[in-house]
Amino acid sequence: xxxxxxxxxxxxxxxxxxMDQMEDPxxxxxxxxxxxxxxLQKVKRSLADVVTARKEVEMQKAQIEADQARYTEDAxxxxxxxxxxxxxxxxxxxxxxxxxxxxxxxxxxxxxxxESQMEMSTQKLEAKISxxxxxxxxxxxxxxxxxxxVRLGEAASGIGEEMADVGMAIDRAKDKTDRMKxxxxxxxxxxxxxxxxxxxxxxxxxxxxxxxxERSSQVDAELEALxxxxxx
Amino acid sequence: xxxxxxHEGQYELDQEQAEALKRADEALDAALEKGDxxxxxxxxxxxxxxxxxxxxxxxxxxxxxxxxxxxxGLTLDExxxxxxQGEI
Numbered sequence: 001x002x003x004x005x006x007x008x009x010x011x012x013x014x015x016x017x018x019m020d021q022m023e024d025p026x027x028x029x030x031x032x033x034x035x036x037x038x039x040l041q042k043v044k045r046s047l048a049d050v051v052t053a054r055k056e057v058e059m060q061k062a063q064i065e066a067d068q069a070r071y072t073e074d075a076x077x078x079x080x081x082x083x084x085x086x087x088x089x090x091x092x093x094x095x096x097x098x099x100x101x102x103x104x105x106x107x108x109x110x111x112x113x114x115e116s117q118m119e120m121s122t123q124k125l126e127a128k129i130s131x132x133x134x135x136x137x138x139x140x141x142x143x144x145x146x147x148x149x150v151r152l153g154e155a156a157s158g159i160g161e162e163m164a165d166v167g168m169a170i171d172r173a174k175d176k177t178d179r180m181k182x183x184x185x186x187x188x189x190x191x192x193x194x195x196x197x198x199x200x201x202x203x204x205x206x207x208x209x210x211x212x213x214e215r216s217s218q219v220d221a222e223l224e225a226l227x228x229x230x231x232x
Numbered sequence: 233x234x235x236x237x238x239h240e241g242q243y244e245l246d247q248e249q250a251e252a253l254k255r256a257d258e259a260l261d262a263a264l265e266k267g268d269x270x271x272x273x274x275x276x277x278x279x280x281x282x283x284x285x286x287x288x289x290x291x292x293x294x295x296x297x298x299x300x301x302x303x304x305g306l307t308l309d310e311x312x313x314x315x316x317q318g319e320i
Contacts (some may be wrong), residue, residue: 002257002261003261005299009301011238011300012300016297048234117239120239131292131293158294161292161296165236168238169239203294
């Protein structure tokens with residue numbers, strides 16, 4: 001096979017590397033089992049990290065929503081006092097914050113996907129470890145038979161592949177949560193420095209201009225609605 | 233024949249399914265050579281679909297895979313990087 005074969009070879013090199021330590025399989029069965037349990041702990045910690053990252057992004061989103069509510073309230077007060085200029089300013093700030101919300105929603109979605117991925121990895125690894133535990137006792141008891149040798153090879157490869165697979169899933173999850181954390185703290189910084197609108201610019205002048213127009217008509221509509229509300 | 237899709241699981245394919253997979257693989261190779269992203273993507277999707285037609289191995293089965301596929305959704309660039317640098 002072409003591409004598939006090449007991809008498989010690359011992956012199997014990783015598995016073989018992990019299994020090189022299993023030169024005397026019978027003695028290392030228990031050691032390998034211990035390593036599997038360690039990996040299981042690691043994948044569980046990794047899942048917990050993803051959950052924490054998601055909660056942080058959700059908190060950030062809640063904070064932005066609270067800020068938006070505050071701006072609406074400011075706009076309402078300004079209108080009640082006849083200061084339409086101030087009301088517009090508050091609503092403009094609110095609209096700018098809105099642009100970062102969709103980005104946060106996307107991040108939350110990605111982290112949730114990652115979470116279910118890690119949950120699945122944990123579940124599969126648990127099932128495989130438990131099967132390995134049973135088989136290793138059988139293999140140890142019948143080690144002299146040829147069949148036990150075959151089963152040992154198969155079981156070791158099966159668990160070795162799973163461990164390499166889970167190891168990669170953990171690395172991937174870590175990359176993702178690290179990136180999200182970096183983005184989240186950058187967003188926090190931009191928000192407090194007031195540079196958020198510039199940072200959200202796409203770099204495409206037409207798109208940015210359209211975005212600005214969209215926000216401005218959104219501000220107009222909201223201002224109109226508030227005006228009616230205040231006039232009641 | 234046993235195929236593992238990384239981060240997903242293992243599937244057992246019968247002879248006929250394995251043959252279909254081999255044909256898709258050859259087409260994939262050609263698309264990768266040409267750098268044709270659209271064709272590459274559609275063949276890759278078909279290839280994953282074909283693998284998933286096989287019997288899904290139970291989580292507790294300990295079997296060696298004949299073929300290992302990266303997680304679904306690999307782009308052409310990622311595939312190239314993977315094949316050239318040996319990184320998944």
